[in-house]
Structure formats: C-alpha cells, structure tokens
Amino acid sequence: MLGEPLPACPTKRRRLREESVLTSTEEGLYQPKTKETRATYEAMLSVIQQQLGGQPLNIVSAAADEILAVLKNDVFKNPDKKKEIEKLLNPIPNNVFDQLVAMGKLITDFQDASDAGATTANSDDALDDDMGVAVEFEENEEDDEESDLDMVQEDEEDDDEVAEHHGSGAMQMGGVIDDDDSGDANEGMSLNVQDIDAYWLQRKISQAYDQQIDPQQCQKLAEEVLTILAEGNDREVESKLFVQFDYKQFDLIKFLLRNQLKIVWCTRLQRAQDQEERKKIEDEMKDLGPNLAAILEQLHATRATAKERQKILEKNIREEARRLKDGSVGDGDRDRRGLVDRDADGGWLQSQRQLLDLENIAFEQVGLFMANKKCDLPEGSYRHLSKGYEEVHVPALKPHQLDPKEKLIKISELPDWAHPAFKGMTQLNRVQSEVYETALYSPDNILLCAPTGAGKTNVAVLTILQQLALNRNSDGSFNHSDYKIVYVAPMKALVAEVVGNLSNRLQVYDVKVRELSGDQTLTRQQIEETQIIVTTPEKWDIITRKSGDRTYTQLVKLLIIDEIHLLHDNRGPVLESIVARTVRQIETTKEHIRLVGLSATLPNYEDEALFLRVNLEKKGLFHFDNSYRPVPL
Numbered sequence: 287m288l289g290e291p292l293p294a295c296p297t298k299r300r301r302l303r304e305e306s307v308l309t310s311t312e313e314g315l316y317q318p319k320t321k322e323t324r325a326t327y328e329a330m331l332s333v334i335q336q337q338l339g340g341q342p343l344n345i346v347s348a349a350a351d352e353i354l355a356v357l358k359n360d361v362f363k364n365p366d367k368k369k370e371i372e373k374l375l376n377p378i379p380n381n382v383f384d385q386l387v388a389m390g391k392l393i394t395d396f397q398d399a400s401d402a403g404a405t406t407a408n409s410d411d412a413l414d415d416d417m418g419v420a421v422e423f424e425e426n427e428e429d430d431e432e433s434d435l436d437m438v439q440e441d442e443e444d445d446d447e448v449a450e451h452h453g454s455g456a457m458q459m460g461g462v463i464d465d466d467d468s469g470d471a472n473e474g475m476s477l478n479v480q481d482i483d484a485y486w487l488q489r490k491i492s493q494a495y496d497q498q499i500d501p502q503q504c505q506k507l508a509e510e511v512l513t514i515l516a517e518g519n520d521r522e523v524e525s526k527l528f529v530q531f532d533y534k535q536f537d538l539i540k541f542l543l544r545n546q547l548k549i550v551w552c553t554r555l556q557r558a559q560d561q562e563e564r565k566k567i568e569d570e571m572k573d574l575g576p577n578l579a580a581i582l583e584q585l586h587a588t589r590a591t592a593k594e595r596q597k598i599l600e601k602n603i604r605e606e607a608r609r610l611k612d613g614s615v616g617d618g619d620r621d622r623r624g625l626v627d628r629d630a631d632g633g634w635l636q637s638q639r640q641l642l643d644l645e646n647i648a649f650e651q652v653g654l655f656m657a658n659k660k661c662d663l664p665e666g667s668y669r670h671l672s673k674g675y676e677e678v679h680v681p682a683l684k685p686h687q688l689d690p691k692e693k694l695i696k697i698s699e700l701p702d703w704a705h706p707a708f709k710g711m712t713q714l715n716r717v718q719s720e721v722y723e724t725a726l727y728s729p730d731n732i733l734l735c736a737p738t739g740a741g742k743t744n745v746a747v748l749t750i751l752q753q754l755a756l757n758r759n760s761d762g763s764f765n766h767s768d769y770k771i772v773y774v775a776p777m778k779a780l781v782a783e784v785v786g787n788l789s790n791r792l793q794v795y796d797v798k799v800r801e802l803s804g805d806q807t808l809t810r811q812q813i814e815e816t817q818i819i820v821t822t823p824e825k826w827d828i829i830t831r832k833s834g835d836r837t838y839t840q841l842v843k844l845l846i847i848d849e850i851h852l853l854h855d856n857r858g859p860v861l862e863s864i865v866a867r868t869v870r871q872i873e874t875t876k877e878h879i880r881l882v883g884l885s886a887t888l889p890n891y892e893d894e895a896l897f898l899r900v901n902l903e904k905k906g907l908f909h910f911d912n913s914y915r916p917v918p919l
C-alpha cells in the first residue's frame with residue numbers, strides 16, 4: 287500500500303487545499319458540537335500548533351480541518367494518512383501521529399461540519415464531480431467505548447507497521463515530552479528517556495564538542511549544566527546555559543532545554559543509590575504534575591504494541607472528555623472552570639496545552655510607560671462619572687511659596703558687564719535665582735529640569751557669561767579666539783530661534799552666533815569667527831565623529847544641550863555618543879568642558895544628571911516641579 291499512489295482526497299480536504307491554510311478563514315471550518323468533541327478538538331489544535339510552531343489560530347484551525355479530513359478518510363490506511371498529514375505539518379513523530387489518530391476518532395461530529403462546508407463550496411463540488419471522486423466520510427462514530435475499540439481493531443494492521451518505526455515503543459504524551467527517538471522526527475530534538483543513564487549528559491556534551499574537551503572538564507561542565515537545568519525557571523535557565531557554554535553550542539542548548547525535565551529527572555533516577563532512593567524520587571515525580579508522571583510512565587513502559595498505545599491514549603482522552611462532560615463544567619464558563627478542574631486532576635488534556643505563564647513574562651514595572659498599577663491624583667482631585675465617560679478634575683498646583691531664605695536676584699546685582707545680556711529684565715525669576723550662583727560663578731556641570739516657560743534660556747545665558755568672564759581681559763574686552771560654545775537644540779526650527787535670540791542678546795559682547803545644522807555649512811573662516819555654534823545633535827555627532835580638522839572642536843569649552851527630554855528613543859544613542867565623545871575629549875586633553883543640560887521636568891532626572899556627569903554633591907542638579915510654572919496650567 288505504501289508504494290501505491292495515494293487515492294484522491296475527499297471534497298472538504300480539496301476545498302481547503304485550494305484555499306490554502308494561509309488564506310482560509312474560520313468560515314466553514316469544523317465547529318465541535320459537544321463538550322467532549324470540543325475538548326478533544328482543542329487538544330488537537332494544541333498538538334498541531336506545536337508542530338506548526340506557533341502559527342495563528344485561523345491557520346491552525348484550517349490545518350486541523352485538513353487533518354481531520356485525512357483522518358476521516360477511510361480510503362487511506364494509516365501510513366498514507368501519516369504521509370498526507372506530514373505534507374501539512376512536516377515530519378511528525380509516530381507518537382504525535384498516534385495522538386492525532388486517537389483524537390480524530392473521538393471527534394465524532396466532524397462529518398456534519400464538512401457537509402455544511404461542501405454545500406457552501408459549489409465550485410469545488412463541481413471540481414470534484416469532474417474528477418469523479420466519491421466523497422465519503424466515516425459515519426458518525428458511536429460515543430461508547432466499544433465502537434472506539436472496534437476502530438482500533440480495524441487499524442491494527444497499520445498500527446503495527448507504525449510501531450515498527452518506534453525506537454523504544456515507549457508511550458509518550460504531554461506537550462513538554464512529546465517526542466521520541468523515531469527517525470527524523472522533530473529535527474533531532476527528541477530524546478528517549480530509556481537512553482538517559484547517569485552519564486548521558488556528560489557524553490552528550492562531549493559529543494557536542496566533538497570529543498575535543500578534556501574528560502574532567504566535561505564532567506564538571508555536565509554537573510554544572512545539570513544543576514542549572516534543575517532550577518526550572520525557563521528564562522533563567524536559558525541565559526545561564528548560554529553563559530555556561532560561552533555563547534556557543536546553540537543546538538545543544540536548544541536540545542537540553544527541549545528535554546530539560548527528562549534529563550534532570552531521569553539522571554536523578556539513574557544516580558539513585560538504591561531502590562529506596564529511586565522510589566522516593568519516583569514519588570516526588572508523581573506529585574509534581576502530569577509531565578513528570580508521563581516521563582515515569584515512559585520509563586516503565588515496555589515495548590508496548592501500537593494497539594496498546596492507541597488504547598491507552600484513547601482511554602486517557604475519553605476519561606478527560608468524560609470529566610468535562612460530567613457536569614462539573616458549565617457551558618459559559620467552561621474555559622475558566624475547566625482549567626481549574628484539569629489542574630486539579632492533572633489531566634491529559636491539560637498536559638497537552640502549553641499554558642502561557644503571564645506572570646513570568648510580565649515586564650518589570652520599571653521602564654514601562656503607564657506601568658504603574660496605581661495612579662494617585664493630587665490632593666483636591668475628584669472624579670465625576672457621567673454616562674459613557676468620566677471626568678477627572680485635577681486642581682492647578684498652587685505656586686510654591688517663597689522660602690524666607692529664597693531671594694530673587696536683581697539684574698543690578700549681576701556684574702556690570704553682564705547687565706546688557708538681560709536687557710528689559712529687572713530681576714531673575716525664582717528658578718534662575720536658584721541656579722544663578724552655580725551658573726555664573728562656577729564651572730560645574732548643570733542639569734536644570736524646569737517646567738516650560740520657567741526661563742531656562744536665561745540660565746543658558748548665565749553659563750555663557752561664565753565662559754565669557756573667563757576670557758574677559760582686564761580692560762573689559764574679550765578674547766574670543768580661545769573658546770567655542772556649542773548649543774545643541776533638538777530641532778532645526780529651534781536652532782534658528784536660538785541663533786536669533788542669542789545673537790541679539792550677546793551682540794554687545796561681539797559674540798558671533800551661527801547655525802550649523804542640516805544643509806548649513808560653515809567655511810573655515812566662518813568657524814574661526816564664530817563663538818557660539820548652534821546645532822542639532824545629529825549634526826554635532828557627525829562633526830565630532832569626523833577625524834578631520836579638530837582644531838575648533840578642541841576649543842569647545844561649553845556644551846549646552848537644550849530640551850534634553852526630547853532626545854529619547856531613537857535619538858538617545860546620538861545624544862549618548864555626543865556626551866561620551868565630550869567626556870573622552872576631557873580625559874585625553876585634560877581640559878574641562880562644561881556640560882549643561884536643560885530639560886522639562888522628568889521623573890528620572892537623577893539618571894539624566896548622572897548621564898551628564900553632574901556632580902550631585904556639588905549641587906549641579908536643579909529640579910523644579912510644575913508648581914514653579916510662571917502660569918499654572
């Protein structure tokens with residue numbers, strides 16, 4: 287039979303083949319009608335999904351339909367069915383095929399669905415008529431045990447053929463341990479529990495290293511790997527294995543992870559000193575859930591015949607289906623309660639499903655936008671529930687009371703030569719007054735976080751004046767050739783605005799401010815004449831990265847980064863490289879470059895300060911919350 291050409295497929299299958307699994311929709315797909323068939327169908331979807339490697343449900347369901355059509359096609363013998371199914375799922379181990387066959391038998395209402403599908407697919411019918419293929423499905427199977435067993439009897443001959451392909455003949459079941467040693471199954475990822483002895487892992491590692499590893503080192507490595515595998519937490523285990531194998535041996539790591547439970551527990555069993563210890567380990571395995579119990583079952587299994595395996599599988603599925611049917615599960619909340627029931631029973635279907643451990647994959651709370659579980663509103667806030675929406679009233683922050691020690695700096699208190707930079711202003715505001723000392727009289731790095739409109743530009747001007755003061759001659763003139771100031775603004779439009787603003791305010795000092803951004807290029811002559819270069823992060827990054835003329839970049843003494851909070855996400859690395867290059871320049875030239883960051887109020891301002899090398903002890907970090915807004919929101 288195996289050598290003969292395969293008979294034509296029935297209508298439904300051909301219809302789906304025409305659509306292809308990728309294009310099919312849920313419409314016309316098999317819908318289980320009873321609790322039992324639904325439970326079995328879900329288990330089947332789970333098996334198929336594992337084989338297809340996490341495809342979306344519509345594709346898995348379409349594949350399930352095709353597989354059911356093959357399974358229900360009594361023109362096929364089992365080996366042909368397996369071949370047909372493998373066209374959809376790639377090679378599958380015999381035990382997976384056995385599971386599919388067993389589940390196919392328990393899905394007794396498939397024919398109805400296919401009939402419905404056939405009537406909606408007229409064009410396909412015509413196709414089949416042309417071909418003259420008789421479309422026949424098995425009659426609805428009786429739900430009782432006897433009829434199922436009859437089916438097994440009929441298939442016995444084929445089963446025995448299948449059984450010959452089995453390495454150990456051990457019964458295998460459960461999502462985690464769904465593989466055996468048969469042929470090319472699972473791309474060589476399968477491991478037969480019977481093969482694991484006390485030194486299996488050591489041999490496996492030695493093989494992976496092509497025997498090029500010292501035996502003692504290999505033994506040590508095997509012990510360490512075994513300890514890691516026994517830890518159980520998948521993600522940690524994986525990363526520890528990567529470290530252990532020096533980020534090499536990926537195939538081996540994959541294999542070990544795939545067979546983690548088998549390796550850990552079978553090695554333990556094999557290393558047991560006596561029967562008593564072995565018994566203890568076995569008891570522990572039985573208590574620890576269905577996957578380990580199934581491993582034990584495999585270990586204890588002798589070379590079961592295909593028929594026996596089939597029977598055991600069917601019995602397990604039937605029992606599970608019966609449990610679901612026995613009223614413990616209501617219709618509406620089947621999924622919810624079903625899971626609990628299955629957990630309690632450690633049932634077969636539960637072991638088939640790979641449950642997603644959401645807790646385990648949850649992101650850490652930090653670093654996630656809106657990750658706060660609780661959001662406290664300011665005092666005085668209240669909510670008003672209306673139909674279809676909710677109003678949240680948040681009172682405006684009250685302006686921060688002036689501290690008795692706090693004093694606003696009058697422009698007249700500034701050095702005389704600095705007054706023209708603040709033309710039209712009488713005093714510094716609260717934010718500026720607070721930063722004033724550090725900004726104008728010290729070379730320390732600064733991070734100023736303040737609300738919009740708080741007057742950060744004035745702080746930038748104060749730091750520029752500090753640089754001018756360093757280059758101020760005794761006669762009041764300035765030496766503009768020994769320094770350069772770089773002002774980084776996040777957008778070209780802002781660059782132009784800053785150039786206009788600073789040019790205006792610093793004209794009196796004969797300070798030349800020029801734009802260097804995008805298509806704006808400056809000649810050597812222009813650069814020499816310029817004291818303040820206003821640029822974008824990207825442009826400054828390119829300039830400082832170039833190994834060419836460094837004469838003017840070496841002269842930079844002050845780097846102001848404005849609106850630093852806007853430079854996140856994909857612009858973050860550019861900002862980082864600018865700052866890192868500046869820090870390297872300081873280290874190599876031993877000449878100080880002052881870093882000044884201007885930012886909106888951010889929750890992680892301390893990180894930002896550290897990034898800008900702000901000395902927190904020397905008070906270079908200034909943080910003002912929204913109560914410092916000149917105009918409350």
Ligand SMILES: Nc1ncnc2c1ncn2[C@@H]1O[C@H](COP(=O)(O)OP(=O)(O)OP(=O)(O)O)[C@@H](O)[C@H]1O
Binds near residue numbers: 741742
């Ligand atoms: N001490 C002051 N006296 C009078 N006006 C001032 C003073 N400081 C700033 N201003 C004015 O307040 C306005 C806002 O200032 P500025 O643009 O520097 O704020 P900012 O903090 O940089 O705001 P943004 O975050 O929007 O850039 C400007 O029009 C500026 O002239």
